[in-house]
Amino acid sequence: TPTERDDCPPELRRAGECDAREQDAAAGAGGDFPWSAVLLTAAALLALLTLLAPLLWRTAVRSRRLGARARAAGPRAATLAAWRELLDTGWDLGVAPDEAASPRGAARRLVDGGRLDGEAAAAAHRVATAVERALYAPPTPRGAADTSQDPAGNPDPDLAADVRLVAAAMREHADRRTRLHALLLPRSCVRVKWAAQDRRAAAACRLRSTADRATARLRPTLSR
Incomplete structure (x- = not known):
């Protein structure tokens, strides 16, 4: 006879289902936690983040170079940041940068390799002209207003807009x-590796310099 339970409806009690329901509840309460599902979900999320890491890094770098943070660093820093973004955009889309080229030469390389014409080509050359002025023009005296102009006498263009125009x-x-490769596996991500190598080399140099100074200080003491 089924156990009489106050919380078991009469129709289930008559059908003998009360004990079965109690056993199912006990099994559910004492069952194992679905660790396998949790681990599979975590592994899938980790794999997704790994695949998206280059895209996320490139998006963050682009935003930093063309956004308010670069402009707040001053006109020269903003110009050089826009130039670096222009070169990296071309690199991602198959036009490898030539570090030995002048800004004008690099702009011509982008125009030719990217098959640019019209306003896009003009935008690339405007950025190159601004870079040459930032690199080679005499610095603005401290406290003086920045009245830099291009060779035609016009104020500096919106370089961020020019870079976006060229990229589009x-x-x-x-x-x-090529577009998919530039989006998911941008070639310019190799700069992360280069930056890490530079940091390791700088750290090794600092460590060696510290060791040399310590040895130099100890040498007179040890020679006594």
Whole structure:
């Protein structure tokens, strides 16, 4: 006879289902936690983040170079940041940078490699002209207003807008595979590796310099 329970409805008690329901509840309460599902979900999320890491890094770098943070650093820093973004955009889309080229030469390389014309080509050359002025023009005296102008006598252009214009034109002329590669596996991400190598080299130099100074201080004491 089924156990009489106050919380078991009469129809279930008559059908003998009360004990079965109690056993199911006990099994559910004492069952194992689904660790396998949790681990599989965590592994899937980790794999997704790994795949998206280059995209996320590149997006963050672009935002920093063309955003308010770069402008707050001053006109020269903002100009150089926009230039670096322009070169890296071309690199991601298949136009490798030539570090030995002048800004004008690099702009011509972008225009030719990206098949740019019209306003996009003019935008690339405007950024190059601004970079040359930032690198080679005499510095503005402290306290003086920044009245830098391009060779035609016009105020400095919106370099961030020019970079975005060039990037849009290059993506338009690139094939689908190149665009997808630039989005998910941008070539300019190698700069992360280079930066890490530079930091390790700098740390090794500092450590060696510290050891040399310590040895120099100890040498007179040891020679006594």
